[in-house]
Amino acid sequence: MVVRQSVDIPLNRIQLGENDREVPPRESLLGMAKSIETVGVLHPVIVRRDGDGYELIVGMRRFLASQIAGRGTIPARVIEGDCERAMLLASRLVENIHRESLLDLDKARAFSRYMNETGLSPSQAAVELGVSPSSVSNLLTLLESSPKVQELVERGEIPASTAVEIARLGDAESQDRLAADAVEHGLSRDAVAAKVKQSKREGGESEREGPSRATAVLAPGRAVTVACPGLTLERFIDCLGELLTKARRARTKGHTLPDLCKALKEKSKKQIAPSSRCLVGAVGGDAP
Helix, strand or coil, rough: CCCCCCCEEEHHHHECCCCCCCCHHHHHHHHHHHHHHHHHCCCCCEEEEEEEEEEECCCHHHHHHHHHCCCCCCEEEECCCCCCCHHHHHHHHHCCCCCCCCCCHHHHHHHHHHHHHHHHCCCHHHHHHHHHHHHHHHHHCCCCCCCHHHHHHHCCCCCCCHHHCCCCCCCCHHHHHHHHHHHHHHCCCCHHHHHHHHHHCCCCCCCCCCCCCCEEEECEEEEEEECCCCCCHHHHHHHHHHHHHHHHHHHHHCHHHHHHHHHHHHHHHHHHHHHHHCEEEEECCCCC
C-alpha cells in the first residue's frame, strides 16, 4: 500500500466508504463547517481510487462538514493499493480506544501499525481517532521502553505512565535498572521522572529544560506560541493537546474564543502557581 502526498480532490468525486454506516446529524457538524469556512481543512482526509472517483476511508466528519461549508474541493491523501488492513485497524482502534481493559501497550502497538498503514503522523492519527495528541505521544514513547520494562507493564508491576518516564532514558540497561528500582521501592511516576532527570544530569546530558517560550510559525500570519517553565518538545505537545481538547469541548457548547480564553484564565488563577503554568497563544486559526 502506498500513500501519496496530499492533493485537492473535488468533493463530488468522493463517495462515503462502506464502513461509514452512521452519518452524524447535520447539527453536530455546524461548528466544524464554520471553522472550515474560515481556515479550510488543515488535516487531509484519506481516500482510495474507485473507478473514476474515490472512496472515503478516513475523515467522514471533515468531508461532510466541507459539503455544508460549500467547499468545492478537499485536501486528501490517496491510498494506492489494498487498504483493507488500514480500515480494519482504524475501526478496531475507534471501538477499543476508550476500553479500560485494553492495555496501553496494545493501544500503542495499534497506533503504530495504524500510522504505518496510513502514512499519518502522530498528531494526524490523533485527530482521525478522536484522542489528544499528547496521549498518542505518550503511547508511542511507551514503545521506546526496553522489552523488560514492557514486560513489567504487561504484568501490572509498574503502570504505563511510569514506563513512559523510564523510556526517556536512552539505553535499555539504564531503563531496566530504574524499572527494577521502581518495583522494589514502589516509586511513583513523579519520583521516577525525578530520577530520570538526575540520571541525565549525572551522565553529562545536562537535560536542558529548554526555553520558557517557543513560537511555531505554521504559515504567513498563522503562528502558535507556548509559554511554559522548562519547555521541551514533550511539554509543547502536552500544552497543545490540552488546549485542543478544551477548545473542542467549548465549541460543542457554542462558546466563542473570548469565552474560552476567559474561562481558561480564570481557571489557571485558581489551580496552580505561575511557575508551573503553561500558556498558549495563537495567531490565525486551527481546524479539525
